Amino acid sequence: MFFNAQTFDLEVIKQSGDDDKRINLVILSDGYQASEFSKLITDAASFSTEMFTQSPFKEYTNYFNVYIIKVPSNESGTDHPATATDVTEPVFPAATKDTYFNTSFDTSGFHRLLYTYSSSLVYNVLANNFPEYDQPIILVNSSEYGGAGGPYAVSSTGASANEIVIHELGHSLFNLRDEYYPGDGRLFEAINATQETNPTLVKWKNWMGIDAIDIYPYGTSGEAATWNRPHQSCKMRYLGVDFCAVCTEGIVEKIHSLVPPIDSYLPISNAVTATVYPIDFQLNLIKPIPNTLKSTWTLNASNFANDVDDISIIDTDLNIGTNNLDVVVHDDSPFLKVDNHNSVHVYTVSWTITKSALGIDEIISEENDFNISLFPNPSNNILSIKVESENAVNLKVDILSLDGKQVKSTKISNYESNEIHISRLSNGVYLANIYSNNMLLTSKRFVKN
The missing domain is CATH 3.40.390.10 (Collagenase (Catalytic Domain))
Structure with a gap:
């Protein structure tokens, strides 16, 4: 025993x-x-x-x-x-x-x-x-x-x-279904299985026509004919072949939901009694191979640097009083098609830097993860936006035309599906810029039709 x-x-x-x-x-x-x-x-x-x-x-x-x-x-x-x-x-x-x-x-x-x-x-x-x-x-x-x-x-x-x-x-681990027919009653809606047949609505619409992705029925009769897979030769159907693009994207998204790419950062929150410039800020990232992580650094809402792991700030970069340094990290992997995909993962570190005439009084840091969903895309009348984050504050969305003109701005709530009415917008392509505390988290394209 x-x-x-x-x-x-x-x-x-x-x-x-x-x-x-x-x-x-x-x-x-x-x-x-x-x-x-x-x-x-x-x-x-x-x-x-x-x-x-x-x-x-x-x-x-x-x-x-x-x-x-x-x-x-x-x-x-x-x-x-x-x-x-x-x-x-x-x-x-x-x-x-x-x-x-x-x-x-x-x-x-x-x-x-x-x-x-x-x-x-x-x-x-x-x-x-x-x-x-x-x-x-x-x-x-x-x-x-x-x-x-x-x-x-x-x-x-x-x-x-x-x-x-x-x-x-x-x-x-990755919530994928078999792409061979497993038998009646054994399929349900998943990343790589659906009963949807409309190419504009199917969950892998962003991959349609790419890497042989299409809507393929599991069979020609009975219940099998009512279910569809995205590919004819995927590891979820046959051993010894690659995962199809749809399954690959699902795997990468699950990886991001489990592990933020920010392994550590410096400085962490601390009280500063003396300051020697420059002040160094750095990220230690868990990098894919090849590295597809992108980072955007902003200081007081102005762009400071892009796609670097560390920066240095000198005395004249800072204002007397409160300064906000933010870095936003996302994965620009070709395995993901976020412009036409429901959700995107974004990771941030924010430092609040308090400066007085005597130097730096305090640096406070905070790390955050965001899961941002925008759907449906394309949309006719209502665009739903959902932000999920433990520490999100002052969330808002600005909608811009492709020429940069702001056509709508509204506050949104964390962990709720926020409905943005867009029926009065002309048909076309727009950008939805989503912010937390004036930090731009992501800019997503959507189609109004």
């Missing part, structure tokens, strides 16, 4: 930064005896190496840590009850193995569905050994093909094991 409070050895496979500022993938072993832990390390390292050679993970490798919790089982392998109804059993000999998490093939009657419902064991091990986890992966010591998505991803170590894990992570 195993005890819930047990602790196990932790192995580092990949460490890019502090656990509280990275996405932590935590591999749990099942069906590995203690004597097989060298094989476990080899299997886990093989998966990690493969994952970070594929897009978009290779570009965002700096955002991930990978660990193993070495959980020993009494026996090697996993259960195969030979009860699947989708194949002629036994596909391989029936067996019952004494493993820690009690994984098994033939889950829900599907032979390849390798899973465990012992979720309390899984989460107890995580709580006692690595509570900072973001996504658990159960690696099962079996050479047979199998795996599953869900709250935790599960994979065997046989043929295509690395591809199985990456595919299942598409489900478990």
Whole structure:
């Protein structure tokens, strides 16, 4: 019998930064005896190496840590009850193995569905050994093909094991659906699955006609014909191929929702008793490869610098009294099409600098994250804007024509869907400039028709 409070050895496979500022993938072993832990390390390292050679993970490798919790089982392998109804059993000999998490093939009657419902064991091990986890992966010591998505991803170590894990992570961490037909009643609206057939309304409309993205039915009859996917050859359909552009965008957006690209910054809030100019301000960013992060620095609402990680301010840059230095960071990755996409992630650091005739009295800093949504786009009468941020203050939106003329300005509320009436605007393309405390967060194009 195993005890819930047990602790196990932790192995580092990949460490890019502090656990509280990275996405932590935590591999749990099942069906590995203690004597097989060298094989476990080899299997886990093989998966990690493969994952970070594929897009978009290779570009965002700096955002991930990978660990193993070495959980020993009494026996090697996993259960195969030979009860699947989708194949002629036994596909391989029936067996019952004494493993820690009690994984098994033939889950829900599907032979390849390798899973465990012992979720309390899984989460107890995580709580006692690595509570900072973001996504658990159960690696099962079996050479047979199998795996599953869900709250935790599960994979065997046989043929295509690395591809199985990456595919299942598409489900478990990134909320993607299968792009092969999984059966009636198993699809719902998601990033890469929809019943919408209108090209101007489909959720991947920003990618239509690019990289073979279109609206493809899952099948020609029955329920399958009522569901659509964005691509004909995506990793969520076939192992061994790339993620399509729609799934890639969804993965990158989830990465940004989990990990801000600002790893640290200086100076942090402090009281200053003496000042030696220049005063240095800097960002330590978690940079994609190649770096696609863009930054805009403003001092007292005037542009000061762009796309640099540090700046210096001299005495004459500052006014007597309160000064506001802000930097806004966003990702300009080609994996994202934010001009015609509902949401964008923006990250900021703001410094309030108090200057007197004697020097700098105080510097106060604040970091903030924003998730900004603008929809529908195009719009006829009402444009909805939603800003989500713990520290947003004095939010407003200015609507400008492309020649720079302001045609509308209004205050908006945090965490609410704010309706902007645009029926009186002429048809055309406009910019929505969204501000927090006079700091420009983002400028989004939208179409009035």
